[in-house]
Amino acid sequence: MSINKQQHTPAPFLERLIFNNRPAVILICTLISLFLFYQAAQVRPSTSFEKMIPLQHPYIKNMMDHRNDLSNLGNTVRIAVEAVDGDIFTKEYMETLRQINDEVFYIAGVDRSGMKSLWSPNVRWTEVTEEGFDGGEVIPQTYDGSAESLEELRNNVLKSGQVGRLVGNNFKSSIIDVPLLESYPDPQDQSRLIKLDYQQFSHELEEKIREKYQAQNPNVKVHIIGFAKKVGDLIDGLIGVVMFFGVAIAITFVLLLWFTHCFKSTLAVVCTTLIAVVWQLGMLNVLGFGLDPYSMLVPFLVFAIGISHGVQKINGIAMASGDAPDALTAARRAFRQLFIPGMVALLSDAVGFITLLLIDIGVIRELAIAASVGVAVIILTNLILLPVTISYIGISQKAVRISREEASKNHPFWRLISNFAHPLVAPISVVVALAALGGGIWYGQNLKIGDLDQGAPELHPDSRYNLDNDFVIRNYSTSSDVLVIMAKTAPEGCSSYKTLSAMDQLMWQMENTEGVQSAVSMVSVSKQVIKGMNEGNLKWETLSRNQDVLNNSIARAEGLYNGNCSLAPVLVFLNDHKAETLERTVAVAKQFAEEHNEDGLEFLLAAGNAGIEAATNEVIASSETTMLIAVYAAVVIMCLLTFRSLAATLCVILPLVLTSVLGNALMAYMGIGVKVATLPVIALGVGIGVDYGIYIYSRMETYLRQGMALQDAYYETLKSTGKAVLFTGVCLAIGVATWIFSAIKFQGDMGLMLTFMFLWNMFGAIWLLPALARFLIKPEKLRQA
Known part of the structure; x- marks a missing residue:
């Protein structure tokens, strides 16, 4: 629809409701912000063993039904105390081991009845003598640290059958098995249960055990492994995302200022997007959720998505400002033109997240809820609050002048890119895409379900946890x-x-x-x-x-x-x-x-x-295809409802299919398995990636209805929205690319995959969409409609 026709079109009800009541919109958003800012401040890292399975x-189900009958087989931490020089049969080592055993015994959350170490009375030795069986505690009541006691201890250990289990094969270390309780009675009020705080528990192990006793006895080195320790290290590492978040904001602000040439509109986009992030965190607290190692990544996504839609709004308002008498009229025209494409794109994002609810794993479902809430608040902040804010502050005359000049002048770069819609180039693009699709499908067969490395694959191989795990594997016969x-x-x-x-x-x-x-x-x-x-x-x-x-x-x-x-x-x-x-x-x-x-x-x-x-691998294997079908089906339905054209829907969807296939091939090449940490990437890549195609096709369709040829319509589309699409792809990629440098390996894997998928989706929309349109779209039918 042309600008002139828009000027004479009656304003839709939603536009009138919002822009005729701008003070009320600002007041409501302010009140919501105050409430949710307070709620966001209450959000704390939170996870549990049961949410991860x-x-x-x-x-x-079998395990949970019989968990009381299975001792030390659930959520357990193993503390290996190593003698750096010599072996464990010294007075100093055994005294340090006793102190560590007693210290661990009193840490909140420990199932004290199930603890096991050389100092535990339930660790016993047995032997056959001429008079029958004989036995006792490995460390007898008469132990006093003397040479005779230590020799008796050595003999008892050899007879106990614990070599390779509680005692290292080389007698240079021993293990304390520490079973944990998911919840335990409050020491102040026995009727109230306290949920185990994994981060706090991990810190207590570090401060009260590792740091304290390694400092007291330089001949002792402590190694700690187990689910609780791994999760604690993950939470500590993910707290570092705050730094990455700040870096992403700074880089995005600079690029956005370069894109808009207007400081106040740049500030408006960044502020409204940060408001969306805070609203999302506040809503999580209201709903009773915390931030686990996986949903901690959602604020990055919300920020990236919000910035990308904010860019489209600012670009639209700048273009409309050239013919509009004031900032309010420009904001209303941009809102009228971009609200429906923006809403469809955000709903597609939400669908990508919601399909994760099909996976029966608590952390993935909470990630889906957190991300869906984030998309919902972006609809309010970036599609409504942002244009209302710009209607008050306006856009600088420099930005309007540059926008008007760019709209009127010839762009050699966009003219070159528009050749993707040329009758001779389009067939070549389709053939190349088919070859890439075939290659991706062939190589993607190497993609595995589950972990592909030893230790904790969520952490880097040289992390302290994985080094500790490697120590236990090398020195004990019973693996973890x-x-x-x-x-x-x-x-x-x-x-x-x-x-x-x-x-x-x-x-x-x-x-x-x-x-x-x-x-x-x-x-x-x-x-x-x-x-x-x-x-x-x-x-x-x-x-x-x-x-x-x-x-x-x-x-x-x-x-x-x-x-x-x-x-x-x-x-x-x-x-x-x-x-x-x-x-x-x-x-x-x-x-x-x-x-x-x-x-x-x-x-x-x-x-x-x-x-x-x-069990987790089986759930992921059975859910992956179902989830992918569901997300594609939902995105297809929304595109059909929006464009009312199967051909248009195919133009938008097929580049996403190519990205999904190439993404799987990249995961196989990088040695990244499909697991709890990476499965969400598959849905996110489709749900968020559809934004580019929706914005490009909706604008191109407008020019085709005006009677332009396909290549000319695509050139005009690139002139008006191409820069915004490129910038959107870069912003989305920047928002997640900083994860690659995280101390947490699975966050780096997700960052790498999402960066690839966001950039390739953008490239696919610019390159492949017009080539497909050459074969699927009939401009004369659009003009008749």
């Missing part, structure tokens, strides 16, 4: 990656020969599976005890068919069956938690369960951190 997955298969029977049934024999077969199959280090269960203890009862003869290291013998043999298998002997876990220690390792071991366990499950005996998957990872 798919609670509705059968594996997790444990898959737990639960043998469920009737009460008192776990000690029957049938059950123990089936568990023995399962352990044999698992130990002969690639990627498995070892397997442990009550069968392991039973065989050792039966051998000991028969003078240590190796030929008796087997299961007895005599029930009394079996009952006696499992009496020492503490922690490997529950109170009424109805559940017995089989612990399978893996080399790593890579996707292929988990797939292979879970497949073997599932096949065994299908073959051996019967009345009175059932093998359930799965607990342990490897079981949780396997």
Whole structure:
């Protein structure tokens, strides 16, 4: 629609409602801002173990149903205390270990009944003597640190079976196993439960354990691993995003000033966008959410999206100011022209976020809610508040003059770019796009679900956590990656020969599976005890068919069956938690369960951190395609409703498809797996990337309806909105590119992928959209309409 026709078109109801009541709009926004600024100040980092896992997955349901029967197999921290010189059998080392054990015991959130270390009374040794079995605590009551006591301790450790588990294979370190409670009674009010604060817990481990005891004893080095420590390190690293956020704001402000040539309009765009960020944070607090390591990234996205739409508004107002008598008229004309494309683009963004709700993982769903709230507030701040603000302060005469000059003069660069719509160039572009699509699909087959590295892939390989994890892997026989298969029977049934024999077969199959280090269960203890009862003869290291013998043999298998002997876990220690390792071991366990499950005996998957990872990978694998179909379907429907044309919708959507395929190929090339941290990128790339195509096509359609040829219409589109589209792509990319330098690896991965997808979506809209329009759009039909 031309400017002249707009001047004589009756103002829509929404435009009249907003601009005829500008003081009320400013007042309402001010009051909302005051309230939400206060709420935003209350937002705190928050996460939990249960939010990170798919609670509705059968594996997790089984684990949660029997969590009270599984000791030390849930949320556990392992503290390895290393003797730098010498071994652990010194008075100084053992005293430091005792002090650390006691210090950890009193940290809030620790499940004290389940703690285990050399100083725990439940860590015992057993041996067979001429008079029968003998045993006791590994550190006896008579221990006094003397040479005789230390020699007795050494012998007890060797007889305890804890070498490679609680004691390092080289005797230079030992471990304290620390199970945690998700919530615990308030010391001041026992009736009230306090939720475990992972960041605070991580800080206490650093200050009270690592820093304190390494300073006290230079011969001691402390290594800490476990879910709680990893999350605490993630939160600490993500707090650094405030610095990146400040850098992004500064760079964006400078570029925006260069783009607009107007300080006050630049300030208006940045301020209204920051208001949107604060509103989003305030709304999160009102809804009862905090900021976890994943939703902490949402303010970046909200800022980037807000700036991109603000750029379109300022560009539209500057163009309208050339013929408008005052700032109010220019703002109203730009609002009338850009509100619907802007609304459709933002709704597309929201759809990309909302589809993440299809994934049954708490942190992803909270990210979806946080981002959807952010998009909703951008509609109010950048589509409504910004033009109202500009209607008061106006745009500088310099900016208006430059805009008018650019609209009237010839642009060699845009003339060159408009050749993408040329009849000879368009077919070449389509062929190149098809070749890129085929190559992307072929290479994208290498994309894996889940983690592709050892340790915590969310952190860099040289992070302290991953170095600590590497120390534990190198010095202990039982890795930190444990898959737990639960043998469920009737009460008192776990000690029957049938059950123990089936568990023995399962352990044999698992130990002969690639990627498995070892397997442990009550069968392991039973065989050792039966051998000991028969003078240590190796030929008796087997299961007895005599029930009394079996009952006696499992009496020492503490922690490997529950109170009424109805559940017995089989612990399978893996080399790593890579996707292929988990797939292979879970497949073997599932096949065994299908073959051996019967009345009175059932093998359930799965607990342990490897079981949780396997369940998460299965949820992501089943949800990825569904989510992608949902986001594309929703964006297609909105484009159809907006443009009322299948051809127009294809012009907007097909470049996004190419970006998605190339994005998958890039992830495969970079060794980035599809997991909780990267899955949102797939939806965001589509939902946010559609903005470019919507703005370009809506403007180009206006010129086509006026009777212009396709290439001329595209040239005029580039003159009026091309610079804004380029700037939008750069702003979106800058908003997330700073993540690449984060101390948190998964944030860097997300930043890299989103930067690629935002820039490539922009390039795809400028390059491929006009080429597709050459084959799909009939200008004469638009003119008739």
